[in-house]
Amino acid sequence: MPVDETLLDSIRTGIGSERTHSLGEITALTIRRYARAIGESNPLYYDSEFARARGHADIVAPPNLVTAVSSWDEGPAAADLRADGTPKALQLEGLPTSGVRVMGGGEDMEFHNPITAGTAVVERTTMIDAELVQGRKGPFIVVRYRHEFVNDDGLPLVTSTRKVLLR
Amino acid sequence: MSESSTTTSRDLRFGSVGVGDRLPEMRHVPTRLQLFRYSAVTWNSHRIHFDPDYAAHEGYPDVLVQSHLHGAFLVTLCTEWAGASGRLARLEVSVRRFAVPGDVLVCAGEVTGVEQVDGTHGLVHLSVTETRESDATVCAIATASVALPL
Numbered sequence: 001m002p003v004d005e006t007l008l009d010s011i012r013t014g015i016g017s018e019r020t021h022s023l024g025e026i027t028a029l030t031i032r033r034y035a036r037a038i039g040e041s042n043p044l045y046y047d048s049e050f051a052r053a054r055g056h057a058d059i060v061a062p063p064n065l066v067t068a069v070s071s072w073d074e075g076p077a078a079a080d081l082r083a084d085g086t087p088k089a090l091q092l093e094g095l096p097t098s099g100v101r102v103m104g105g106g107e108d109m110e111f112h113n114p115i116t117a118g119t120a121v122v123e124r125t126t127m128i129d130a131e132l133v134q135g136r137k138g139p140f141i142v143v144r145y146r147h148e149f150v151n152d153d154g155l156p157l158v159t160s161t162r163k164v165l166l167r
Numbered sequence: 168m169s170e171s172s173t174t175t176s177r178d179l180r181f182g183s184v185g186v187g188d189r190l191p192e193m194r195h196v197p198t199r200l201q202l203f204r205y206s207a208v209t210w211n212s213h214r215i216h217f218d219p220d221y222a223a224h225e226g227y228p229d230v231l232v233q234s235h236l237h238g239a240f241l242v243t244l245c246t247e248w249a250g251a252s253g254r255l256a257r258l259e260v261s262v263r264r265f266a267v268p269g270d271v272l273v274c275a276g277e278v279t280g281v282e283q284v285d286g287t288h289g290l291v292h293l294s295v296t297e298t299r300e301s302d303a304t305v306c307a308i309a310t311a312s313v314a315l316p317l
Contacts, residue, residue, distance in 0.1 A: 030208070037204040038239040039195060042246065054251065063242050063255050068235035070211040084221070085214040104234055106261035111254070 001099030003139050003166055005132065011143060014094025014127045021123055023072040023149075028117035031061045038062060051116075058117040066121060066149050067109055067160045094127055095143065095166065105142065105163035112156040115149075121157065124148040128161070141166040177250025181281070181289035181315040190248040190276035190293070194300075195240050197232050199268045205236050229267035237262050237272075237307040241295050244274040249313045256290065260309040264299075271300040276311070288314050 001007060028048075035045035043050040044060055051059045076087045095102065115121065128144040142163055149158040199217075206216045214221035215231050222230045238260045245255050266272055276295035283289045290312050297307040 033204075033208045037201065037208045038236065038243065039201065040243060062239065063246070063258070064235060064238050068233075068239070069209045070213075072210075075210060075212065081212060083214075085212040085218070087212075104262070106259070107238070108257070108259040110257050 001096055003100060003132070003141055007096070007100075007166075008130060008132045008141055010096075011094055011127075011130045011141065015129060016126065017094075018124055018126045020125075021072075023066070023069075023121045023123055025118060025120050026061055026066070026115055028059055031059055031065065031117055034065045034068075035062055048117075056114060056116050060114040060116050063111045063158070064109060066115065066123075066158055067107065067147065095164070101167045103165045103167070105165040107163075108161045110159045112158065115157050119157070120152050122150050122152070124150065138167070177248075178252050179248070179250045179315055180252075181283070181291065181317045184278055184281060184291050184315065186278050186280060188278040190244060190278075190295070193240070193244050193247065193274045195272045195274065197236065197266065197268050197270065197272070199230060202230055202232060202236070202268060205233055209233070209235065227265065227267070229269075232266040232268075232270075232272075232306075234262045237266070237297055238309075240272060240274050240297055241307060241309050241311070244276055244295055245293065245311045245313055248276070249315065252316050254314045255311065256314045257312040258309055259311075260307060262307045264304050264306045266299060266306045270306075272306060273298050273300050279310075283317070284314070287317055289317060290314055 032046055040062060045062055046059060048058050080088050082088055126146045128146050130141060130143040132139060132141050142165055145162050147160045148156065150156050202216050211233065215225060216233055217230055219230055241260055242255060242258060249255060274297050276293045278291055279294045280292035281289060293311040295309045295311055296305055298305050
């Protein structure tokens with residue numbers, strides 16, 4: 001699929017549309033395992049009493065946990081994965097599912113409020129804009145998404161703006 | 168892997184921070200085991216992070232450190248420095264080059280700006296990098312903002 005104005009126009013029809021999905025509860029076990037996996041020893045991530053003494057309801061998630069999780073459900077069956085192990089059904093709204101190479105291009109995260117264990121999190125995803133760039137190795141399209149992570153009451157927790165590159 | 172924790176005891180104040188201050192460096196040496204656990208906890212099934220044969224097929228010398236794990240190392244650099252009274256408010260991160268298990272990744276940072284927000288808090292702006300020690304390749308760069316009490 002050529003990366004050109006036609007593809008850009010088709011992607012741009014998705015700008016502004018918002019998709020909301022519930023990620024479920026961020027459990028204490030997920031927080032502790034994530035903290036372990038990144039090599040953290042901060043008691044804020046492991047010790048409920050320590051966290052309560054610091055004014056939190058329970059242990060809190062390391063700041064970039066919610067943006068790092070690839071899938072919040074069981075994911076597809078093995079037969080529905082590509083050769084590289086990723087799901088055949090691309091989760092990125094409004095992008096072609098084949099014929100282009102999709103790469104991550106950086107992330108800007110704002111941490112509004114700590115996420116304590118037991119918080120039910122909702123993610124709102126919006127395509128913000130898309131542009132065609134003439135690079136040295138040929139054209140590519142940059143698509144920007146905003147991911148707003150909020151709690152059940154709509155309190156903002158983390159906002160992440162991600163760039164996705166299509167070649 | 169760095170396991171230091173000053174987070175419990177440090178009590179950094181806005182007034183004691185100045186432009187040009189350097190954050191204490193932190194070193195991480197990711198292993199295949201760490202990458203496996205990171206993929207598992209984030210339910211990331213991409214073979215590039217756990218299957219060395221697949222990584223070789225893609226032209227890489229080993230499995231690749233996940234981009235969010237690079238980010239997590241930079242988060243820890245900032246939160247360790249900020250201490251218990253500080254709060255990471257923002258991190259804008261860009262992964263520039265890949266890293267593989269065994270690479271010694273040095274996280275470093277410098278204060279680039281200070282901004283008093285209100286009568287109780289200030290924001291400190293940081294420029295941070297994650298560099299492979301063996302050849303000085305910058306694997307990730309970021310800017311961060313940390314909120315500190317006055």
